[in-house]
Amino acid sequence: MTTASSADQRRPKQIHLAAHFPGVNNTTVWSDPAAGSHIEFASFRRFAQTAERAKFDFLFLAEGLRLREQGGLIYDLDVVGRPDTFTVLAALAAVTSRIGLAGTINSTFNEPYEVARQFASLDHLSAGRAAWNVVTSWDAFTGENFRRGGFLPREERYTRAEQFLSTAKELFDSWRGDEIVADKASGRFLSDPAAGAFKHKDDHFSIEGRFNVPRSPQGRPVIFQAGDSDEGREFAARSADAIFSRHARLADGQAFYRDVKRRLAAYGRTSRDLLILPAATFVLGDTDEEAAERAHEVRRAQVSGQTAIKLLEQVWNRDLSAYDPEGPLPEIDPDPGEHTVARGRASVRQVRDPLAVAREWRELAAAENLSIREVIIRTSARQVFVGSPATVARTIDEYVQADASDGFILVPHITPGGLDEFADKVVPLLQERGVFRTEYEGTTLRDHLGLRTPQPGERQEEAS
């Protein structure tokens, strides 16, 4: 961090922590006796209040706009279904007072005017705690749920996302913040008859008129970006306040961190203007050994025999329902053609060369005599932090001090109580280490994240 002030040099780098409400994939263990509803508001309230009690920066809700399918059928082994992101976040604003409220909202199946007014409204209704994870989807499969459809050629994805975001920023900035005078005596409500006026034209959006939500407490919501490609990183360096990254391991995280932070200078931005926050799972135990045992149990719960076959099909791109999960890997090779087995699942689009994966897995299975299920347990996402509270606190601190990240978005595997143990046992240790707040110092999410409140009309592109 080249921009640290002298005060900051005496104080260790502070960690940012967020809580990801457990999602609709096999990380979430619904078969656990402690698992509760992932739809009822009581679960969200409990989860948010735990995160706020632990002084977390924000909580995060993901989004998916079409139920996943595999083999032409709705996928039924994981948690299925979720409520509307905006509506839950607005309701959570009523039962929390400080914690940030972040949600993924897709830019493909919405229009800037509507999304900008929803986020500006959420920011008003939460007194400055809104954050938007901007994602772009491009599949016609999800588009079937929307009147505008959804197909977008791959090369247009980031252009559309960037233009969507810059249009939304123009709308947020169309009110400066001083227009409402509400002077009863003179009868002047607005100081400016053109408050909210905008006119925007680019390849994707040609809109004009007047925005109808006055400037919100944070000016704009905090902007997250989650893409991992080169264009995604560049987009984040140019336009985002934080990255929701996939790189939680030390070396991997450090490489990502260096790569993204070095891109900032080109846009006149410093290292502190963009936070890197990887998603991270965790399993705690009284001792490291106990945690390791629990982690293994959790992995077995996450990867049942049926789930192992389904995950294998996602790589093989074939119907493998006849295979025994406790038996060996199929001798038949993956079908390297167009993926037809699983739809509506982001991870499938990220599978690398399936023939190479099959080769690696066969070598692993042969060397250690592993079944299909054991191979999947070994190769699909393992927990990031496993250990006693002391070990996990120390590891998180080391990662952040070593610039593998600026903090973590924690993903518990149990709804809604999966954060309790971390809040009760790990957070106090991080506070003792002097790397995590003991009280909220500000009121807005930008305050918690150490981000400036943008001025109207201020564009990062123009700052360079």
Place this chain on the structure above:
Amino acid sequence: MSETSASSPDSDPSAAGGPDPADGPLHLAVALQDAGWHPAAWREPDARPRELFDAGYWTDAVREAERGLLDFVTFEDSLAPQSASPFAPDDRTDQVRGRLDAVLVAARVAPLTERIGLVPTLVATHTEPFHLSKAVATLDYVSTGRAGLRVQIAPQPHVAAHFGRREFPPLPERDFNAPQVQQLIADLFDEAADYVEVVRRLWDSWEDDAEIRDAATGRFIDRDKLHYIDFEGRFFKVKGPSITPRPPQGQPPVAALAHASVPYRLVARSADIGFVTPQDAGHAARIVAEIRQEQQEAGRSAERLHVFGDVLVFLDEDAGAAQARRERLDGLLDEPYTSDAPVFAGTPRGLADLLLDLRAAGLTGFRLRPADADRDLKAITRGLVPELQRRGAFRRSYEAATLRGLLGLPRPANRYATAAARA
């Protein structure tokens, strides 16, 4: 349990269909908008115009309405700043401009209230039925069964320009009856009917017991209880199923404001509650007859469809004071405020007389528009409500936990479950 309502609507067999009996309990809602419906209301001494964009302002208003045991509140909304003209934007600086998203305001208030229904407005013309279906379903979850929605169209070209996806012809006030304008309006109402159909099918796209969490088979859901809606209409198609399970009420009530035959048809075909604006009892009877006729033609005569009268109110203990207040507020404008709804300035007793009179003409309830969101709302909850209670015409406590329950609407069977059982 109220001594004035014969039995709980949830268990009343007559609740299954038909209009409320003319001597049954009256339903009462309040329409929340800005600082009130009079454009100068924000200048009143007790008005809080600088708080219109804060959660506390809306929470206070809805809690006041709940203290008055009202059935529900509606939240106005639009995809453009307010305007003195219904057809075009203006550049006035002397009236409230700017408003928050109505669904989010309702959601923000939901955990802080317990019994009152929450009915945000949504604009069908420029939004996605998939998004709004799950948003209102979620409002139903966060309010544990108190959500509704009020559907509206936006034919104005300046609103369309905020989205840039469609172009509408100008809507000059004097040519409002021109054929091309009337055709556009008719199309947008047809589109709104399709929109409501999609929203409703998506609510039913999960059967109530679709989530099984069956450890033995490893299945979280029984996917045979999830349904593609496969809607294809003149304006759009939507596949489904929803990503959100069926809401607690099954089908949150749908409302629409209607001033003419085309929207009356939308009410009769698609809604659970119509808001209408009769100028007197005779007018009310004619509107109700037209809607009931359309309801029958739509094959819905067995369903309970509420027709509420909208009335804009100035209420004071002294009729002269209410009238004087109206004149004083009008004096702050270039010309007196007029409304699409009838305007009443008088006492709670006088208003109770009027409402019971209109109810005898066939209306089942009323949506009152307080001229001043503070003073007139309190006059409704603290003046009108006790007056109606004294006459045995309004509840003395909430008799149901859901909005459908308050409105005497049974929880409906799932259309897809019925189809599956028949097959």
